[in-house]
Amino acid sequence: MMSYDELDSRKMMILKAVIDDYITSKEPVGSRTIAKKYDMGLSSATIRNEMADLEEMGYLSQPHTSAGRIPSDKGYRLYVDKLMNPLVTDLKPSEEDIIEICGYMQDKIHELNQMVKAASEIVSRLTHYTAIGMANNEIKHSVKALQIIPVDLRKVLVVVVLDNDTIKNQMVKVEQTLSTEELSRLSVICSELLTGSRADNISLEMINEIVGLSGVERERVLPIVDGVLDCIKQCDSAEIYTEGTANLLEHPEFNDVSKAKTLLELFNNEAEMAKLLQGCDNAGAKGIVVKIGTENEITQVSDCSVVTATYSLNGVNLGTIGVIGPTRMDYNKVISALEYVRRRMLPE
């Protein structure tokens, strides 16, 4: 953790004013603006000197000689860590939003993925940025329920529920059909032997045991057992929900079409998106991590900030929701929204 002792309180105050102003005005901010708008009993010249200092120290930068200052990543970092206004905890979503949210909140949503998707959508609405949701898959979850269902002569369906309430299913094509009795026996056997196991935890012996207990010829059960294992393994590839992609285009920093395109493509790349969220596991005090600009490992977002919140219940990590926007984002609003969702979605 770096210290900011090099800055006296006046410099801090000025830096905060500059960033606050830039976040709302979207324009480089000059000394005179600060002097006028924020009554700190200083002339523009004084502020000018301070701003020159701040630039030299790397907290601000100038797009060109005769322009105002804009914050650097370092500046934002200090802002987020120390300067930002206290969170607005009474964030008031619009009427329409409330209706929408209530719709989702009906207790129909027991399934984690659904909940994550709904939460992401809410966050994106509240913030007007793009939100990404991912149910936790870092901790390997174990099987809570498992069933094999006959569908038709050539197909069976494997359904697995994990202990974090995600559901996976997989259709398996079978060459040689099994009788209903054989199948239901197999289902019970699999369920008994595999419940509690994790994907990385299933040994060859277990498989052999299942095949043996099933009382069916090896070549007839094996495809199905394979399907079951596939289905369990599949659970490691989390689904990712990206909501509010259109919001990107609201912000002037993405008026450049090629920039917007790069990001849109990133949004459609699940693997990269997962990386983006996973870089943020060592969550801070509140489980919220802010990555500013080049602090992100993915180069496409080096002029974006990513704010992620990790949600857990009873010590179990449920998932992560992230917000992605320009470095000039309203950090306060974003963090408030993520906190709002935490309060709203998770029982105390």
Next chain:
Amino acid sequence: MMSYDELDSRKMMILKAVIDDYITSKEPVGSRTIAKKYDMGLSSATIRNEMADLEEMGYLSQPHTSAGRIPSDKGYRLYVDKLMNPLVTDLKPSEEDIIEICGYMQDKIHELNQMVKAASEIVSRLTHYTAIGMANNEIKHSVKALQIIPVDLRKVLVVVVLDNDTIKNQMVKVEQTLSTEELSRLSVICSELLTGSRADNISLEMINEIVGLSGVERERVLPIVDGVLDCIKQCDSAEIYTEGTANLLEHPEFNDVSKAKTLLELFNNEAEMAKLLQGCDNAGAKGIVVKIGTENEITQVSDCSVVTATYSLNGVNLGTIGVIGPTRMDYNKVISALEYVRRRMLPE
């Protein structure tokens, strides 16, 4: 069906040349260009006269006085119906595409939704436009398999497979737990009574019968039975896959950010997207429908064309895949791609 007798073959030839050229060059095309590039033994002046006629008849228009001509919706219509080159049936996807496609085509994909999603992605890659896929939900499908699975003390999972191989599942919260035996009996009863039914086809009597046969107190089974019905009903709300949204920004007609935003928002609106695909049910000879510009009912796409293909197997409508792009799209390429996917995905 309107007739185009008003056009002699020379006008047709010129119209075709103009549209062909415009589709590739993206620029309004002038008489001189046509005279030079397409050797039709006519001077630019003659072509100029013909183009003036074509404009008067509404097949072409001019962005401004001293510019070349661009096709109108009416022009595109005639082009698609009569003038367009025969399909390129030997469409050769790139090496990378082939690998990708083979990956999808592994016989893992038995589930319809997955297949539709994969097909949409392929189409979007082949065409560089945005593709939309939707498994058919217009014909109500009937239940092919159904099972109720205990998950934990307070939750059961309902899984339904329809006769078009879509899978739906729904988690149901129960207040008063049922024993495993009760649950499996209920599962069998539901399965026996509901298999073959459609969502709009389930009567109150059937529900009462299920409750009666279950041998469990009404208030304990009813939530679960409700969950089952919900799950079946849910099948009517088809999932829609939109692939290649980023491709939008490749085309100069969407350089205008606000236009792009409008479309991106549309893409995230499942209800509207479904409407877009459903307007195209009275499929033509090959099951492919082209809607040009204002022919679409949705105003946001009045400067786009939508090409949809309906796929069926053994007379059963499986689903629809659509491509959306500027009216100046490469209709030939798009239709070829949709046909390609038909050949590739559907066994003969």
Next chain:
DNA sequence: TGTTAGCACTCAAGATAAACGAGTGCTAAC
């Protein structure tokens, strides 16, 4: 009568230049 060469005309797009103004750094006075 249909085709073509020629020419004046139009108009978007690009280039050039001037005026503007927001903002700076520096200096000197307070």
Next chain:
DNA sequence: GTTAGCACTCGTTTATCTTGAGTGCTAACA
């Protein structure tokens, strides 16, 4: 240490000019 004042910078805006692709029209031609 603070501030008023001033010269300077440089992106933005506005106006003006030039260019060139393309047209419509007319008159001559086959």
